[in-house]
Amino acid sequence: MFGPVFRRWSKKIELSEADRQAVMGQRWTLRSFRKSEYIVREGSSATECGFIVGGYAYRQKVVESGARQIMSIHIPGEFVDLQNSLFAKADHNVQSLGASTLAMLSRRDLTALIDQHPAVGRALWLDTLVDAAIFREWVVNVGRRDSRTRVSHLICEHVSRLQAVGAGTELEFQFPITQLELADCTGLTAVHVNRVLQDLRQQELIELRNGKLRILDWTGLQRTGAFDKSYLHHAA
Amino acid sequence: MFGPVFRRWSKKIELSEADRQAVMGQRWTLRSFRKSEYIVREGSSATECGFIVGGYAYRQKVVESGARQIMSIHIPGEFVDLQNSLFAKADHNVQSLGASTLAMLSRRDLTALIDQHPAVGRALWLDTLVDAAIFREWVVNVGRRDSRTRVSHLICEHVSRLQAVGAGTELEFQFPITQLELADCTGLTAVHVNRVLQDLRQQELIELRNGKLRILDWTGLQRTGAFDKSYLHHAA
DNA sequence: CGTATTGTTGAGCGTAGTCAAAGTTAGTGG
DNA sequence: CCACTAACTTTGACTACGCTCAACAATACG
Numbered sequence: 001m002f003g004p005v006f007r008r009w010s011k012k013i014e015l016s017e018a019d020r021q022a023v024m025g026q027r028w029t030l031r032s033f034r035k036s037e038y039i040v041r042e043g044s045s046a047t048e049c050g051f052i053v054g055g056y057a058y059r060q061k062v063v064e065s066g067a068r069q070i071m072s073i074h075i076p077g078e079f080v081d082l083q084n085s086l087f088a089k090a091d092h093n094v095q096s097l098g099a100s101t102l103a104m105l106s107r108r109d110l111t112a113l114i115d116q117h118p119a120v121g122r123a124l125w126l127d128t129l130v131d132a133a134i135f136r137e138w139v140v141n142v143g144r145r146d147s148r149t150r151v152s153h154l155i156c157e158h159v160s161r162l163q164a165v166g167a168g169t170e171l172e173f174q175f176p177i178t179q180l181e182l183a184d185c186t187g188l189t190a191v192h193v194n195r196v197l198q199d200l201r202q203q204e205l206i207e208l209r210n211g212k213l214r215i216l217d218w219t220g221l222q223r224t225g226a227f228d229k230s231y232l233h234h235a236a
Numbered sequence: 237m238f239g240p241v242f243r244r245w246s247k248k249i250e251l252s253e254a255d256r257q258a259v260m261g262q263r264w265t266l267r268s269f270r271k272s273e274y275i276v277r278e279g280s281s282a283t284e285c286g287f288i289v290g291g292y293a294y295r296q297k298v299v300e301s302g303a304r305q306i307m308s309i310h311i312p313g314e315f316v317d318l319q320n321s322l323f324a325k326a327d328h329n330v331q332s333l334g335a336s337t338l339a340m341l342s343r344r345d346l347t348a349l350i351d352q353h354p355a356v357g358r359a360l361w362l363d364t365l366v367d368a369a370i371f372r373e374w375v376v377n378v379g380r381r382d383s384r385t386r387v388s389h390l391i392c393e394h395v396s397r398l399q400a401v402g403a404g405t406e407l408e409f410q411f412p413i414t415q416l417e418l419a420d421c422t423g424l425t426a427v428h429v430n431r432v433l434q435d436l437r438q439q440e441l442i443e444l445r446n447g448k449l450r451i452l453d454w455t456g457l458q459r460t461g462a463f464d465k466s467y468l469h470h471a472a
Numbered sequence: 473c474g475t476a477t478t479g480t481t482g483a484g485c486g487t488a489g490t491c492a493a494a495g496t497t498a499g500t501g502g
Numbered sequence: 503c504c505a506c507t508a509a510c511t512t513t514g515a516c517t518a519c520g521c522t523c524a525a526c527a528a529t530a531c532g
């Protein structure tokens with residue numbers, strides 16, 4: 001359960017065995033979420049904070065017109081509502097992408113943990129800095145790239161992050177994202193995403209079907225997506 | 237010189253007199269930048285870190301096609317390359333908007349300061365969390381709002397942040413942003429920004445001319461920009 | 473005073489959006 | 503296990519918002 005968390009942290013900071021034990025020794029509560037279920041709601045005061053054990057989750061905001069914009073997708077081992085729980089009120093929503101399981105900890109326990117183990121606090125800080133780098137990249141993606149590049153870039157980022165926590169170099173993942181969600185990630189419409197996906201499939205770059213993503217040409221996909229992973233700050 | 241910094245921090249965290257003295261006692265170096273001059277370059281390893289004393293700066297990335305996307309604009313009192321200096325390599329550029337002056341500190345001094353004064357470290361962490369909230373809002377702005385709303389929202393954010401550091405409730409600011417820069421903030425072209433600005437002027441919402449911004453109708457502007465400042469986390 | 477930068481205008485175009493309907497897959501309960 | 507339904511994907515025709523290109527005007531600047 002803690003594997004992905006420590007694997008991620010180990011690339012950025014060294015934790016002592018005591019730090020690790022402290023993290024594992026917390027009173028984590030496992031909670032399951034169904035597809036599209038809300039994990040955190042904008043405006044609520046988060047009393048809990050947690051990381052993903054299985055599945056995916058995304059951050060999201062809904063604008064006046066009713067349109068939704070997704071701002072990031074999170075994978076196992078990542079904390080999803082740290083930012084929200086450190087502020088008085090959550091400024092965005094978090095939803096489950098497909099079904100997911102999270103390990104939750106009370107805000108109180110979390111602050112105590114950070115106080116007693118500064119290295120853990122530092123790790124969490126670095127996490128939020130990487131998160132910020134990813135948000136910046138998304139501004140660029142949505143602001144200055146065409147539809148094909150946008151969608152490809154998104155896929156590249158996701159695959160690259162999975163690889164970094166050791167999901168291996170597999171070229172076939174379970175990725176239960178719908179075209180509507182993909183559209184909300186890229187600032188496009190579902191109809192247009194559909195056309196882009198057909199194009200990418202025809203170019204034999206990827207195949208995304210029935211919640212399963214298959215990378216057919218990883219190099220070509222990175223080229224098409226103008227992807228340079230340095231903003232992810234994966235050591236090595 | 238430190239006024240805006242402490243004014244901002246005081247809304248989120250309490251600093252002791254010792255903390256404050258420690259900050260002011262550092263060996264800050266003042267540096268001036270000309271319009272559009274680079275403050276940090278992508279790929280460089282930042283050895284210094286600093287905050288804006290006067291003027292503005294923005295974060296930016298250039299994509300393959302040569303297009304530039306601006307990801308945030310920073311005002312006096314804000315730290316601009318904290319994120320970059322905590323990583324091995326900067327993952328984006330920082331440029332001066334108009335002429336600006338920054339107070340710089342070596343990375344080494346900064347880390348020492350944080351270690352000796354945890355409250356200062358905490359304040360900086362909260363800063364980066366607010367930064368992240370702003371990046372998220374920009375993703376939404378660029379991804380899901382039409383051009384008029386986008387430009388209005390950007391202006392609202394800027395004014396709102398200035399007010400928060402006590403630039404008063406003035407309705408006329410010096411804001412030396414060009415239409416090209418505005419376009420790079422919003423993911424539009426300079427030509428289209430020009431047309432949007434004419435529209436906003438005609439609707440008697442704002443007037444932006446010769447580097448001077450005048451708010452004619454603050455309520456109307458917020459409505460047009462679908463602006464809700466809660467994501468800025470200004471206490472009170 | 474001359475030159476570079478920025479702002480403005482117009483005409484035509486194209487990427488992505490809208491709307492609507494049919495086809496497909498997944499999920500649920502009888 | 504099948505039937506029914508809801509969610510998602512695909513297709514086509516048409517539209518529109520914002521882009522491109524190009525030229526000219528105004529402003530800032532050295």
